[in-house]
Amino acid sequence: MKPEIKDQLRAIVGEANFSDKLIDLVSYSSDASQHLHRPEAAVWATTAEQVQAIVRLANQEAFPVTVRGAGTGLSGLSVPAQGGLVLDLSRMDQILDISITDRAVVVQPGVIYADLDNALAPHGYFFPPDPGSSKVCTLGGNVATNAGGVKGAKYGTTRDYVLGLTVVLGDGSIMRTGNRAMKSVSGFDLVRLFVGSEGVLGIVTEIILKINPKPRATATTLAVFDDLEDAGRAVSGVMAGGVVPSVLEILGRETLKAINQNTELNLPEADAMLLAETDGYTQGEADYQMERVVEQFTAHHAREVKQAESAAQAAELWKARKSCVPVLARLRPSFILEDITVPISQVAPTLRGVQDIAARHQVQIATFGHAGDGNLHPQIIYDAADHDESERVEAAVHDLFQLAVDLGGTLTGEHGIGLSKAPYMEMEHDPAAMKLMRSIKRVCDPNNILNPGKMALDG
Numbered sequence: 147m148k149p150e151i152k153d154q155l156r157a158i159v160g161e162a163n164f165s166d167k168l169i170d171l172v173s174y175s176s177d178a179s180q181h182l183h184r185p186e187a188a189v190w191a192t193t194a195e196q197v198q199a200i201v202r203l204a205n206q207e208a209f210p211v212t213v214r215g216a217g218t219g220l221s222g223l224s225v226p227a228q229g230g231l232v233l234d235l236s237r238m239d240q241i242l243d244i245s246i247t248d249r250a251v252v253v254q255p256g257v258i259y260a261d262l263d264n265a266l267a268p269h270g271y272f273f274p275p276d277p278g279s280s281k282v283c284t285l286g287g288n289v290a291t292n293a294g295g296v297k298g299a300k301y302g303t304t305r306d307y308v309l310g311l312t313v314v315l316g317d318g319s320i321m322r323t324g325n326r327a328m329k330s331v332s333g334f335d336l337v338r339l340f341v342g343s344e345g346v347l348g349i350v351t352e353i354i355l356k357i358n359p360k361p362r363a364t365a366t367t368l369a370v371f372d373d374l375e376d377a378g379r380a381v382s383g384v385m386a387g388g389v390v391p392s393v394l395e396i397l398g399r400e401t402l403k404a405i406n407q408n409t410e411l412n413l414p415e416a417d418a419m420l421l422a423e424t425d426g427y428t429q430g431e432a433d434y435q436m437e438r439v440v441e442q443f444t445a446h447h448a449r450e451v452k453q454a455e456s457a458a459q460a461a462e463l464w465k466a467r468k469s470c471v472p473v474l475a476r477l478r479p480s481f482i483l484e485d486i487t488v489p490i491s492q493v494a495p496t497l498r499g500v501q502d503i504a505a506r507h508q509v510q511i512a513t514f515g516h517a518g519d520g521n522l523h524p525q526i527i528y529d530a531a532d533h534d535e536s537e538r539v540e541a542a543v544h545d546l547f548q549l550a551v552d553l554g555g556t557l558t559g560e561h562g563i564g565l566s567k568a569p570y571m572e573m574e575h576d577p578a579a580m581k582l583m584r585s586i587k588r589v590c591d592p593n594n595i596l597n598p599g600k601m602a603l604d605g
């Protein structure tokens with residue numbers, strides 16, 4: 147990047163919000179995936195006008211701009227694949243309005259998920275998507291990745307809560323779309339187009355989100371299965387059983403073993419464990435739903451069903467679920483965490499298919515995930531320095547995606563395409579859909595300056 151361009155960037159954001167120091171550029175070379183690429187400069191923007199001026203400059207001088215929230219993406223999303231500028235929005239972190247009457251909040255993109263949740267708690271409200279990274283990830287990142295979490299089975303994902311957006315498009319124009327109204331059929335749904343667009347179409351500078359009243363009561367239960375497919379069938383049974391649990395998570399044998407090796411939680415050794423939570427506005431409501439869930443666990447041959455008797459016991463169970471990624475990551479030097487998602491009827495065949503893939507390619511795959519919405523996390527643990535093993539892992543990843551698509555599902559339920567899954571986009575999307583996505587990219591970002599190299603859109 148030419149020194150004159152750096153001077154112009156300094157003029158836009160101020161000296162304190164510009165850096166080309168090695169330490170910052172190295173920090174901005176990665177996200178939570180294994181992809182690495184160094185930018186040439188980084189800026190912290192604090193207003194939409196600054197973002198607009200930067201995008202205009204990038205068009206004029208032809209340099210790439212990669213937007214970044216907290217950098218917790220798991221697919222190389224905010225890694226600047228073609229260098230250029232990293233535009234960090236974490237300093238645009240104001241909650242601008244909370245309106246309980248409108249059931250809406252207005253936020254800047256750099257607000258951290260947990261900060262919004264804390265601000266809503268005194269009102270008895272919450273913002274449901276709840277990703278595992280909630281203590282650090284930003285709402286702008288959540289919108290750009292359509293983030294979801296453990297409560298997806300009942301409450302859906304970020305997409306279900308975004309009412310309106312202000313976006314700086316790739317050509318430098320500012321677009322406001324959507325509003326605080328709870329419904330609208332006015333024109334194309336541009337809000338939905340931008341949710342999950344991974345910073346390739348525009349830069350979100352303001353967000354209107356719908357919020358929900360927080361349930362006051364919960365019930366939590368674990369069920370142990372000696373057969374993985376029985377657990378998968380129990381998931382389908384629960385979801386078809388007339389109630390919707392707020393959480394329905396699965397932990398496979400390898401995952402349970404790793405948790406026991408690394409914690410004091412002393413979970414049962416079995417082929418699978420299901421963790422369920424129901425919620426409601428009275429304890430009776432939560433308990434009634436849990437009784438229906440337990441009926442399905444029993445009908446599908448659970449060896450043991452145990453209800454948490456106190457909030458502390460329930461918290462222990464959630465601690466087990468939350469520890470999955472770190473305890474598995476400790477087993478080998480490298481890991482890849484996938485998030486294939488299938489129709490709920492296909493959870494059991496998917497679990498079996500993952501085991502077959504692990505055996506076929508002789509790789510270690512531990513599975514856990516948000517089974518209640520068909521979103522599974524096969525975590526491949528290996529040594530990236532071992533060339534032979536890495537080739538087998540690559541083949542296994544390909545087969546995992548093929549499995550999900552063949553069963554009527556998708557490559558990614560929450561972590562996005564980014565760099566990791568770009569080579570597989572055409573496995574899921576037909577030529578007409580790919581052509582339309584590439585056309586939309588060209589219309590919104592004619593000079594391909596926003597997050598280039600991602601989502602297989604450059605062709």
Ligand SMILES: Cc1cc2nc3c(=O)[nH]c(=O)nc-3n(C[C@H](O)[C@H](O)[C@H](O)COP(=O)(O)OP(=O)(O)OC[C@H]3O[C@@H](n4cnc5c(N)ncnc54)[C@H](O)[C@@H]3O)c2cc1C
Pocket residue numbers: 177178212213214215216217218219220223224235255276277278279282283284285286287288289290291292293294295296344345346348349350351471560561597
């Ligand atoms: C331990 C751990 C647990 C996780 N658990 C979950 C989970 O349960 N569910 C889930 O969905 N994800 C999960 N993730 C992945 C990640 O946290 C989410 O994808 C999150 O939404 C990313 O937010 P971020 O602020 O870190 O965004 P970043 O990683 O900085 O960016 C993500 C993408 O969004 C784009 N972007 C960011 N801000 C904007 C903006 N304002 N305008 C336009 N584009 C923008 C970036 O360019 C990039 O493409 C997890 C990650 C980790 C490390």
